[in-house]
Amino acid sequence: MFKFLFLSLSLLTAQQYAYAKDDITERNYDDVIFKNTRLSSNQTEYLTIPTELAHAYGSDSTTLHHLDKDLAELVRLRIGQIDQCNYCVILHTKQTETLGISPSKVASLSTWPQSNLFSGKEKAALKxxxxxxxxxxxxxxxxxxxxxxxxxxxxxxxxxxxxxxxxDVWSRIFMAQGKISEPPMN
Structure with a gap:
């Protein structure tokens, strides 16, 4: 029984380490870093469930099997814009670049109803x-x-x-944390 418990804890720790190694909610880039100006602890583990959801439905998800990945990323970026989440907008704009989504499409996302760059399916999903x-x-x-x-x-x-x-969940968490962007220190 102790062997099983040790193995289970080892696997859990390895999984948590793998998540922490490239946590999508804690990224920085060459041209921008982020810091929390308010809530910065996780003593009650309130981030556990949202983090699990991020791994299931976030940009790095390997579990989205039905929804088109480009469309999912455009939706993430649009919701970040609506929620005025600075971290979300920067992260998901960078993700659209990684996916090769047209820069013109990304630039016109906030005005998608007036753009013919979006298909009927994309417009319906955004609406x-x-x-x-x-x-x-x-x-x-x-x-x-x-x-x-x-x-x-x-x-x-x-x-x-x-x-x-x-x-929507992460936008509100980042708001509570006071997550702001700033240039990296040289």
Whole structure:
């Protein structure tokens, strides 16, 4: 029994180390670093569940099997814009570059309804994501129905929903933490 317990703890520690090694919520870049100006501890482990969600539905997810990865990243960036989450906007803009999404498409994301750079499916997903994120109770049903009309599958809609919810959760956590960007020290 002790051998099993030791092995379980070892695996858990290794998994936590792997997450911590490249924690998507703690990234810095050559041209920008981030720091928390308020809540910076995790004594109650309040970050455990959101971190697990980030690994499941975040930019580095290996569990998104149905929703198009480029679309998921555009949705993450758009929700970051809506939530005015500086960290989210920088991180997800950099992720769009990594994925090779057109810089013009990324630059026009905040004005997607007026842009023909987005497909009908992308526009429907963005509209649904905005309605869900901003709690537009009177619009959400029509936006959901539009996803179905455009042949989104239930698994795609479920993953899209979780991407939006995850972004909203982390935007609020980063707000509570007072996460700000600044130039790196030379």
């Amino acid at each position: 649904y994501a905005e309605s869900l994120s901003t709690l537009q109770h009177n619009e959400i049903q029509a936006d959901y129905d539009q996803l179905l009309t455009l042949k989104f599958t239930s698994p795609e809609i479920e993953e899209l929903t979780n991407v939006v919810i995850l972004m």
